Amino acid sequence: MGRPLRRTPRALAAALGSLVVTAGVVPAAAGAPERVETPVASSSPITDVAESVVRVRIPLPASAGPRPRDCDWLSYLRFRHRNGPAASAGADRILVAQPGVLEGAGAFDGVARNTIVEAAGNGKYVEFWALDRRSNCLEDNTGVLAGLAARDPHLAVDYYYRDRPVGGRRFAGYQTNDQVRWLQNVGLAQTVRDQYDLMTAELPDPAARKRKMLCGGHSLGGILTGYFAEWDFDGDESTTADAGYNQCSGYFALDTRIQTGLPGLEGQVPAELVPVIERGADAVRAGLESGAVPRALSAPAVINTETMNLLAIAGLAARVDPGGRSDLSTYIPAGFNTDTTYRLLFSRDLATFLRGSPRVQDFGFTNAAALGGLMDDQSQPLAFIQASVGFFDGGRVVDKDFPVPNDLARAGLPVLRNLLGTESKAIPDEPNGPLYGWRDFDDVAGLPYRSKDGTPFTSPAKEVTAIAQLARSLSEHPLDFTEDYFPTRIVTDIALAAAPGVADGAVHDDGIKANPTINLQAGDGIGFSDPRPGDVVGPGYQHLDVLTAAPVQNGGRPEIISVSLARFATR
Template sequence: MLVAAAAALPVHALAAPAAGPGADRVETPVATGSPVTGVTESMVRVRVPLPASAGPHPEACDWLSYLRFRDSAGPAASAQADRILVAQPGILEGAGAFDSVARNTVAAAAKDGKHIEFWALDRRSNCLEDHTGVQAGLAAKDVHLAVDYYYRQKEVDGRKFAGYQTNDQVAWLQNVGLEQTVRDQYDLMVHELPDQQARKQKMLCGGHSLGGVLTAFFAEWDFDGNHSTTGDAGYEQCSGYFALDTRISTSLPGAGGPLPTDLIPLLKFGAGAVQAGLESGVVPRSLSAPALINTETMNLLSIAGLAADLAPGGVSDLATYVPSSFNTDTTYRLLFSKDYPTFVKGSPTVKDFRFTNAAALGGLLDDNSEPLAFMQASVGFWDGGKIVDKEFPAPNDLDAIGLGGLKQLLGPDKKAIPDEPNGPLYTWRNYDQVGAGVPASKDGTPFTSSAKEVTDIGELARSLAEQPLDFTEHYFPTKMVTDIALAAAPGIADDAVHTGGPTANPIINLEAGDGLGGSSPQPGDVVAPGYQHIDVLTASAKQNDGEPEIVSTNLAAFAAK
């Protein structure tokens, strides 16, 4: 079901901190409109300063943050929990993305009498994000306040948006890569649970997508620099590993090995050339493109989520209320063009259609609309007007024309798009409303079915809008990817010496049936039929087949063991 009307939501969202100024740890209760009961959430910030070698950086970036989910009926102290799951996000992903799977897993374990915690980590670079506008819009139940803050220079509580950070402003990210990221996780775990034996007994380490790679490197890493001792080794901090549509492997998901140098040609010249490129600014210090994937568009997802969270059935005006720019116009053109002639001509545009807020969000992230597989979720389908095949950026009959290999990039599901400009109000069928009457593709088969829909669009909207740590990652460090690709080069991962670490503990692989497809299912894997890459994080606790949500149920059972 869609989330309740705005009036039913908490007035919101952060209560007073649990520690005073000057403390090196601050824990703040978080209230959201989640339908999953019995789970207590808080945001935890721990001061772990960056080394001087990182260079000048904001003071806020000397803090590490995570979302802590725990059984409300369980112990208040993490050290007394039965298990603690510590999760690394995927690429362009923040702690808020784990909202649903964390709640569902904690609740599933509680039903079996186990008190577990789920810690969703936020990476260091997320300190650069400014959530002021979204939080203000949420508190006032007015999405326009968020747009006004980010686009119209309007202040919130005396604060004015400073703009999206430029490449020059994030120079310190050239020094924040693989080593800093795994060390941040280690330092956080040690700070929160100082006893190594307790960590080894209670903590499970894992992640989603790229988080599986980072977990593998964490397991291999020697954190005290003395390679002959193992008490500090990453694999000795975890009792097991969990992989959410990924593998606990030092190979990038879907690549089956090192990152192809064709994707980043500078890799061919080695680690020294890459670092020189980062230091000079020739290589962007955070992953960014002129449209579709950049800091602004990641923030726009939060704003779209806020609109759908507050008024799912309201008529969306974001395409017109957000000021026009090359970035926004090109992004909408890439996402909402029916075919190549429409894209080239630039007409009709998204502004020629009427959508509800839920439909606008669905158009951005649903697997039958969003063109990039790693950003897809199964949240329902269009309704309210004529729907046709979306043949841009690729046709729907990829297999027939010998381009089936593109499905790993674009996802396996046929894409659909509204086809009545200046016509009806397009609405959205939620995941549990998809059944008879779904429009058919040009080949005569329905675009989707109830078996292929697993995520409540209202819950997705809530996770995008209501979490104090973002669903997305606006400033993903380029050095993270280049370090992983060049890990064998001297000076990159010299302390990743415990190569047996990734297999030293039990592993559960939880695969999306329609996910990235980086590896074939293996005996013992849990495969979630119909799930897309994001669904392993966002799927609803109540599924259309009447069964409990498969990922969280199996993850809770694994933790109990």
Template sequence: MGRPPLPLTVLAASALVLGTVAGPVSAREADRSETPVPSGSPVTDVSESAVRVRVPLPASAGPHPQACDWLSYLRFRHKDGPADPARADRILIAQPGILEGAGAFDSVARNTVSAAAKSGKHIEFWALDRRSNCLEDPTGLQAGLKAKDTRLAVDYYYRQKEVDGRKFAGYQSNDQVRWLQTVGLEQTVRDQYDLMVRELPDQAARKRKTLCGGHSLGGVLTGFFAKWDFDGDPATTGDAGYNQCSGYFALDTRIATGLPGMDGQIPEEWVPLVQFGAGAVQAGLETGIVPRALSAPAVVNTETMNLLGIAGLAANLDPGGLSDLAAYVPSGFNQDMTYRLLFSKDYPTFLKGSPTVKDFRFTNAAALGGLLDDNSQPLAFMQASVGFWDGGKIVDKEFPAPNDLDELGLGGLSRLLGKDKKAIPDEPGGPLYTWRNYDRVGAPDDPVHTSKDGTPFTSAGKEVTDIAELARSLSEHPLDFTEHYFPTRMVTDIALASSPGIADDAVHEGGIEANPILNLEAGDGLGSSDPQPGDVIAPGYQHIDVLTASAVQNGGGPEPVSANLAAFATR
């Protein structure tokens, strides 16, 4: 059943001119706030604001922080566009992927809005933040950004240093996030619907003006949204998900109710508990045996997601400066094991634990590149093409898997690990390793580092994202790039969607086919294994690049994802 709408007076805030908004909440708008977000983006004709709308959780969610009764999104619009979103030519509404927040859409949103303006259309891009992001504390990162001091952020999160009288309360435990066990598929699609109704109360306008889509898991959520019935009466279709959108867009994903390239299913080995059924999963969540937020001992958890933001802040403020994060962040199992997993050259190095990342000298940009570049980061769903190492000897990174997977008959692992060969610095205690940005790969001064088989690790055609822009996206937004507390219930609900009580309201079987779809796939990303007629393929792109690629590509051409998305939105 749908919830009753809030008073329509809250929608008057849509008419505010962003430059005149004085603060996050005014007397005029008790249930909505919109705050301008300053930006260092080179795409200067796009304005950004952070919007919060009060949409309380149901009582069945149980005790939860008051902040979690609000939904948030980043609103990108052209600086000359209308302040009232109802007057925009089109609005794109995007669901993030797994472990992803609204800030991840920064580049693709700006590039798309700017490209549309060149054709005379003023469109908006709304990057959604899922409800669970209310648990994050951005105080340290925002203070570090304001003071231009990365150590201030580290001190806040690790040394109990106060910022404006506030101390970091620590990362939330499994018991503290008990309410997340109720935040699954149904709550997430309903949150999107409720937000759209609050911001655009005219259903006909929503149907005419909005395009719904997302990145990665966001395509699956959009697929369910399209089929969902929100008033509990399938005979009335004005509330149906497909009647809130005029079309769909998929960013290295599909608009579907299952994962692309896997016959629509989440492999049981990814979430072993699902083989025991929905009842066992629910019991596991209620007792706390199953973590309520997706987490691993290292690499993928709440703390490491926050550390990515801190690394982005350092690279944003001082890209060429000597990185001291590995030394300045206090030692602990989580961060030490993460460094060991990400920066070990081979299995002997990993087992010995030496040399460590602390034995090398990196610039802040190189440290960030080592964390997320497709020639370094071992997990395909976290990879971007931001350039390559420079400044010293580079060798093959053979951990956690060798670079010759195809020759060993293990090519199937590339879906998990990515297709590009991994590389790593090999001179501990030696030179300062720097980062060669995407647009300097293949330049006359490029030493062209080669793999053990004699082939270059990368080339200009494989590099698409500006590391400076990636650093800015990771650290600049009040709604950040990553999702620290991703609800486990979301994954299990999708895996068990055919079980009674999970997706019972996804009844409009023709909902996905009811509207046009634009598929924008990364040429080397997760969607590359399942090409379909009509797909727009971005050559050389990795999974994250569809969000972060630079507006100007190597060779001077336009960025294809945003160019095609703008064309789709302005038809």
């Protein structure tokens, strides 16, 4: 990767303009909220799909407390076929998707495009709305988008870590717990209300919503959809036109279930992050009010605002120069958070972690290999961040027995499966040696790397996502892949939904059963590993693969998740 490009403000503005086209303010009908839709350029090879970011002004209630102005807007990525109707009301179907924990709208890029193209092949034009939750308003994607426009990841690092402005703007820093105080009021009720308000603002005709809209989500998004289906939005449960289930004609679950409650969620969010849940709703409210409970889900390393942003920067580097030598681990200034994250993710065993040597900086990686090391299911230890994107190549690779030895992980204990996934972990083992590259998902046949038990670490049947697709999803969208400030209140509300005042709006107990559901499961996914009749299963898929899998799989197989979703939407 070369030295940072020094661009004038005018040149940088032109470069950014090639990524996000000038916004159009749509005149609002009488009484309709203010709305802005901005076309988004993409390097996706699927060129039949148009993408735009839509922002609708729907303010929080005054009781939420002081917050940035941007947080009185709701946003989503709108994907549609280029030959289809320009207005959403003209689409045959609209899929409205809630993201999972720590996940943003950009994560849906792959499945949205694949589904839209497949539906068009069936003679139907569908749209896919990938929602951003209210808390995503706190993110500053300026550095990543500027680095993408200039094709220089150093520009992003300079912005976030070296106090260097982009277009006259300086990064204000990662928000502290005190700065996001208002998030303590953004829980389950506000989240489902936001979805309802956005859907009714964008498609005011209730009959059209009932006929055209399909509601669903990925991971936690399935649980949020379950509550949405049961929610009463006018406060009068005897009237049902406003009920969540009457806003949708069907439900779709992406490696999740449309249900209420938290079965399997411990595989996504360690309960230790919010131990006060065990003391009840009043204790949680008091903890959020005082700040003793973090208002945004956070841990000292791996799961926090800074590390979520690191994934976007790694995706940016792999997007613009996949074969170039990665220098992010040295160019990003050292700090407790980043250094601890590197040690947790790139230690071969406990002894390596404790002594801190060899370090990740002692290895040579291409940008693609660095991203793969962060998120591939043979490397990333947390199952809810895993995708099947290929494997290392170019030097010796051995078993990664940290944080849990592969022998123990292979025992198949449910708690380990939910937390760590299903695959043996691997790690490069030649510090100060060769440059490790990355073999893409469709180029792993014949790799010589084997675990200590003699079995190959991977095979074509276990790889489903192109590393380029993952890099694009992480770095190309104005609404990004990750959610840097996930409101803790959402998880605590779901865990304590039976307590008075938490989920009082979920009164329509048959709301989930009121519409047909398609369950689209990752064959090697997390938590929801109880196969049920009618499930569509992606063989070899990990938790994120249901969103990112390539349209043509190894062996020429079609991508089963989007094909099945398109058929469900258009039948």
